Amino acid sequence: MKKEYDVVIAGAGVAGCVLARDLARLNYSVAVLEKSKREDMGHDWWDTVELRVFEEVDIPPPPPEEIKGSFNFLLFSPLSCAEIMASQPPTHLNLDRKSLAKRLIAVAESAGAEFYFETSARAPIMKDGAVAGVRWERGGESGEALAKISADASGMNAALREKMPETHGFKKSLSKNETILGYREIREDLTGGKGRSILILGKYDGVQWVSRDTPGFVDINVCILASCPDGDPRKILKEVIEQEGGIGDKVVRGGKAARIPLRNAFDSFVAPGLVLVGDCASMPNPLNGSGISSSMRAAHFAAEAIHSAIRANRNDVAALWQYNVDYKAAQDSKFVRMYVIQKYIFAEDRFYLDCIMKSGAFDIDWDMENKLGPKDNLRKLPGFLKLVRYPAFFLRLLKTLYLSEIVGRHFNKYPKEYDPQTFEKWSAKLESLILRIPLNKG
Ligand SMILES: Cc1cc2nc3c(=O)[nH]c(=O)nc-3n(C[C@H](O)[C@H](O)[C@H](O)COP(=O)(O)OP(=O)(O)OC[C@H]3O[C@@H](n4cnc5c(N)ncnc54)[C@H](O)[C@@H]3O)c2cc1C
Incomplete structure (x- = not known):
């Protein structure tokens, strides 16, 4: 890794990759620090994404092999069956997250961004009250990557944000009632596609679903508010499996818990020398936790603001402010x-x-x-x-x-x-x- 870059990004998720691609193709030197291994990138399941966002951020639409079955759920309230169906419209696709992750990294790398896997961003480097780069660690090794602007795209970990003072319009950490715990398993469908797909809303302060929309598989998802007193997603998942039946014993994909921010996005996403993008800025849809499309959009806006700031040889809040204005107007106002x-x-x-x-x-x-x-x-x-x-x-x-x-x-x-x-x-x-x-x- 070099000592100095135009931009250093913590996190190679959807937000980090779109930001890296946008800036690298404007000829800026960009380093992306990612704590996971390259082969572990992307959740081991499929998620719902707005199709139009690919055009908005100028990334090719998903190839057929990335697309999984669309959801068609019978809805339940915590108390009973609501007797209505929720069907996914063609404006949204379920995409294999591993395939999407690989594709976005490839797009950013071919634009010239440098990726450093198994490298954790530890803290911002502060100089005269501004972020001047990122302190990193890889195995036993550690170092500094200086940057004109740094970006925290490290999702819920918020590696840089949590070391910043709370004077910039964002919080260091989220409380439990601002966080969803998600646990997902993909198993074999034993009903030959004849079993039902259900979505339960509001039970355990969250959402649970069993989907048999991708042939051969059952996708079981349990999301609960982290402050929920009954809160063990794995136990709830077992309960749901027993209730629905026709589900194989073996976990074929997933089997992992992860957190989603469920508060409104922060009032500002910028500090001197720093921008926050994606889950790190609490950008998912507050009603369903979807954050892929909004993260990609935000990264696109952030790149434009960073480009203007670097061109003006500035890194102050006013120089990066347009990112806030654009995201608030296009996404956050909704x-x-x-x-x-x-x-x-x-x-x-x-x-x-x-x-x-x-x-x-x-x-x-x-x-x-x-x-x-x-x-x-x-x-x-x-x-x-x-x-x-x-x-x-x-x-x-x-x-x-x-x-x-x-x-x-x-x-x-x-x-x-x-x-x-x-x-x-x-x-x-x-x-x-x-x-x-x-x-x-x-
Ligand atoms: C169970 C579940 C289901 C979901 N379903 C959907 C869905 O259907 N549709 C949808 O749109 N969204 C969904 N989401 C939300 C979606 O996954 C996130 O909103 C989206 O991934 C946010 O992108 P991001 O780039 O901000 O963060 P992430 O994708 O979380 O990427 C952050 C990256 O930073 C890395 N990182 C963390 N700490 C460090 C560090 N210190 N140094 C370096 N790297 C670091 C992480 O390893 C990760 O690769 C779901 C989430 C969960 C948990």
Whole structure:
């Protein structure tokens, strides 16, 4: 590894790879430090991704061998079957994460980025209050890679973020009620494709599914809020397997737990000499935990801001601010509305969750972030009105939907340029709106 780069990136996940590719093809020298081995990259299962994001970030669409079966779930509330189906639209594909990881690394390497596997980013190197590179470790060896700008794309580990002061609009670490524990196993399907696929929403403060949509396999996923008192995902998975049956004993893929951030994205993703991208910036969809598409989008915006900053020979917050502005406008203004709904749903009585799911006012749409307007939801109105019979609950629901709209509008006022006072006021207002979510205890 050289001593100095234009950009050093911690983490070779989706965010790190897209950022590395974008910057390397602009002829910047880029080093990507990745703690895992090359052959271990990518979750050993398949995940749902928006097809359009590949065009947005200029990466070839997934080849057929990367694509797995689309989900078609029968929905359950924690209390009973909701008798509705949730089917994945063609706007979204289930992609083999190992294949996607390999492809994104290849794209970044062929653009000229240097990858260093089995190399952990340990801490930011600080110089005059700014990040001036990354301290790394590989086996017994350690060293420093200096950079004009560094990026933390190390996912939930947040290798650099957690060593930064909390004065930049992001937190060092997340609390348990801001984190989902996910545990996934792929096993053999013993029903010959005749068994059902189910999705249970709201039980154990999370989601569990059994999918038989990829022929020959059963994909079992258990996601629970890390603060859930009953929280052992492996035990819950066993319970689900016993309940559904027709599932082989052997784990053929997966068998791994991982964490997902489930709070709204941070108010800012930049500090002097540093940007945060992807899960490290809490960028997944707050209602379903999907973070691949948003991470790729964010990396694309971050690369543009880094390019402008380096060209202007700057690394200060104001020089990198456009990244915040672009991501907040394109993605976060939608996700934050869903965050308001999520925060309320977690706190609401499960009886009412059951009522909503059976009322006709509810569906699962993989493209929900783009269907938040009244036009897209008009057909749910009759079902929604049925809920009037529970007036207190109905009022909480109305208030939540109203707040979700107001919070979304607040994002239109995100400071277009960096001014510490304006930013502080904007953050304080957001915090006060979030505190008004019904049943929110902070
Ligand atoms: C069970 C489960 C199911 C999911 N399902 C979906 C889904 O269907 N759709 C979807 O869009 N998203 C899904 N996600 C979320 C998705 O995986 C993440 O949002 C996405 O991978 C975030 O990308 P990232 O690059 O920010 O982080 P990651 O993909 O986590 O990459 C971070 C990289 O940094 C490396 N790293 C960590 N620490 C260090 C260090 N100190 N030094 C160097 N490298 C380091 C890690 O090894 C890793 O390779 C799921 C997540 C889980 C856990």
